[in-house]
Structure formats: C-alpha cells, structure tokens
Amino acid sequence: MSPITEYLALLVYLAVAVGIAVLAVGVGALLGPKKGGRFKLMPYESGNDPAGEVKRFPVHFYAVAMLFIIFDVEVAFLWPYAVSAGALGVVGFVGLVAFTLLLLVGFLYEWYKGVLKWH
C-alpha cells in the first residue's frame, strides 16, 4: 500500500492544475476586446435563428451509455482478479470464465439485437 501522503500529494497536484486552469480562463476573460452584440452572441447558424429547440437526441447514445456502465462494472470486477490471478490458481480462473461467459451472453444478445447498428 502506498502511504497516505501520496494521496495528499494528489490533492496538491489537483489544486495546482485547477489553479492554472482558472488563471488561464481569467486572463482570457480580462484581455481582449469586449464588444458583444446580438449577432455575435447567437448560436452557430450563419446569423439565422437556429431552427428548433435541442432537447431530444437519438436514443442510441443512451443505449451506448447503458452498455458502457454494464461492461465497465465488468472491468471493475476484472481488476482485482488481474492483480491476484497467480494466487487464485485454477479455481479462480474457472470463476473468471464463468463470470465472463455470463456477460458475453448479454453482449451477444445486444449485438444480434442490433443495438449498436446506426440507421
């Protein structure tokens, strides 16, 4: 186990990184001309009012996100196995194969169901 000081160092690192990012944005906001104007502040569409609100988007992205959550949980279960694979021996490996096959069935189901096909 690494000492707790390493994690404190991580917080210092994060603080420095955030500080530099805030500094960059702050400098960018201070310098430069400020001459807004109605047409400049419009969303992109060649000066026309954009057609329609954007509140809905294809459900595919939702499906991809759900699949990612499921298989990321799988990866989270695989990490501890990967570290101690040698110590767990054959029994551990059989457990790994059983677990992977279970998720693989799910993956094959969604694959042949065509969740990842874009129309």
Added chain:
Amino acid sequence: MVGLKAFLVIFGLLTAFAYMTLIERRLLARIQIRQGPNRVGPGGLLQPLADAIKSVFKEDLIVSRADKVVFVLAPMISVTFAVMSFGLIPFGPKGAFFGYDPWVINLDVGILYIFAVSELAIYGIFLAGWASNSKYSLLGSLRSSASMISYELALGISLLAPVLLVGSLNLQDIVDWQHQNGWLVLYMLPAFAIFLLTSMAEAARTPFDLPEAEQELVGGYNTEYSSIKWALFQMAEYIHLITASALIPTLFLGGWRMPGFLEQLPLLGPLFALPYLWMFVKIAFFLFFFIWVRGTLFRLRYDQLMVFSWGRLFPLALAWFLLSAWVVALKLPVVWLGWLSLLSLVAFLLYAFQTARPKPVERSYP
C-alpha cells in the same frame, strides 16, 4: 516540493503542447511535400507564441443561450483532468530528479487512477456541448463522448493484460518487471495493439477524430467556443496525446529503461542506463507515429467507428485477457505468451495481406 513538481509538470506539458502543434504542422507539411510554418521566428519557432498571444487577446464570447456557469467550467474541467495523469509516469529511478523522485505522485493503484481520470475528461466534453445549447454542439459532444466511452472499455481491458503478468497496478513495478523479464510488448502484443488504437481514439486522433470533422456536423462540441476557452480544449486533446505516447512505452516498452543487455555493453553501457533520455526518445517516437498516421489515413464514419470498438476491439481484448489469464492461472511458462503473441502477429499479417491485396484494375484504353 510536490506543489513545485506539479507546477513544473503542468508548465512543461503546456510548453510541450504548444511546440507539439508546431511540430505537427511542420511534419504534416513534410508529409505533403511542403514547408509548414517557417516565418515567425527562426524555423517557425515563435509560431506557438504568436498563436498563444492571438488566442489570449481574442474576444472571449459566451453565447447568449449558453448556461453561463457550465459553459465556463467545461474547458477548465477538460484541461484539469488532462494534465492530472501525467504526474504518475516515472522518468527515472528514485532520486533521479536532483535528489528528488522523478514523478509527482506514486500511487499503488496507478493504472486504475489513470483509467478514472481519462473517464473524467469525458465530462468536460459532454458538459461543453450541453452548455452551449446549440444543436450542433450537443450532437458533436454526444458523438464524441459516446465514441470515447466505447473505446475506454477496450482500453481498460487491454490494460488488464499486463497487470496479470506483473501482479501490480503501480507503474514503477511495471517498469521494473520489464527490466527484469523483457518488454511487455513481447508477451502482450495484441493488448499493445489494442491499447495503441484505443489511445488514439481517446485523444481523438485521426482515424477516430470525428469531433474535429469540419465537414460533418460543423465542428463538434467546441463549436460555440472562442479565445482561450477554445484553446483549452485543443490543449486538453494534445495533452491526452502526449500522455498516451508516454503511457504506451511505460506499460509495454520498458518505460525509461532500455533492455538490460544494452546496459552491459562495454563503452555505451552507461549511456543506455540514463534516465529521462530514452523516455523522451520513446515519447517522440510515438508522437511522430501519431502524426504520421494523421497524415496518411482517412477517418472512419461514425457507425463504423462504433462497430469497430464494440464488435472488434472489445471482444479481442477480452479474448486476449482470458488467454493470458489462463497462462498465468495455470502457472505455465511465461514464454508461452511470447509464442502466442508471435502467432497473433503472423495471423494478423496473413489476414492483412489477404484483404489488402489490390484488385486488378480493368481499364479499356481507346
């Protein structure tokens, strides 16, 4: 000391990013047999400075429809989490940085941490697209984040394979293991190839750079950004690229060490045992490789992109993980993995030559 080292690393990354843009433009120019930027300063060396001054003094617009707070936060999130994972990478042995350690932090869950930080970087992209409240930005950000999480999976599983052999998530341990037993790429060639491809997708590089596809969907998640905020997104992307090309050698190509037998050479031995130098050489090699790929290949269509990650890379990474878990769990000799890697290379080459053979062109001359 940690604060100073963190500052040095971040400042170094920002400088590296600036010169990386110059080197990329010059190299792309060389690939296309032209000169590239060479007017500002000797050999174009002041071009990054000129670009930086220009982008700082540009008008910093916040689009009228935007969610003001999130719009400002998103680029900061992007760049913060881009710089956060570089500090783990070791560039030398303990005490090689003027008596201090040549890394900022040394976590025992190093690989897990890198995985987590690269997932957090996706937040910046998605929030940017959402906060812009423009349909082009929203669609661009959705596409970017969907493709990034898809490649993140294959990336995670390909990272698992070296952990199996080393038995530790600590980057220093992985480098030391490779010094004793030989580079991991020899044992883990398919995992290396998958990691290479997925890290290209994570940094949105060319075969997978849909967010940058100007000709499709306007420009992606940063359509509504200007001035320094736009520059921060570019910065985050390039820093991801630099981090990837530092991680690939650390995990698979021996890190900052060269193979042990080179250090035994009579005269050149000490040269090959130097810290920093070889790591920088390896980083430069991969950066050059990524630019070369950008200059050469065309980009995938969005549906092809998703099918490639879910249908090819993910099952392949999982299969290789199971195979190497089998070798490790049954305590078979590790050389087996070397032979399996060689076999996979041969199989891949045969497949490539089978499919890439150009069809004879039938022409009718008048």
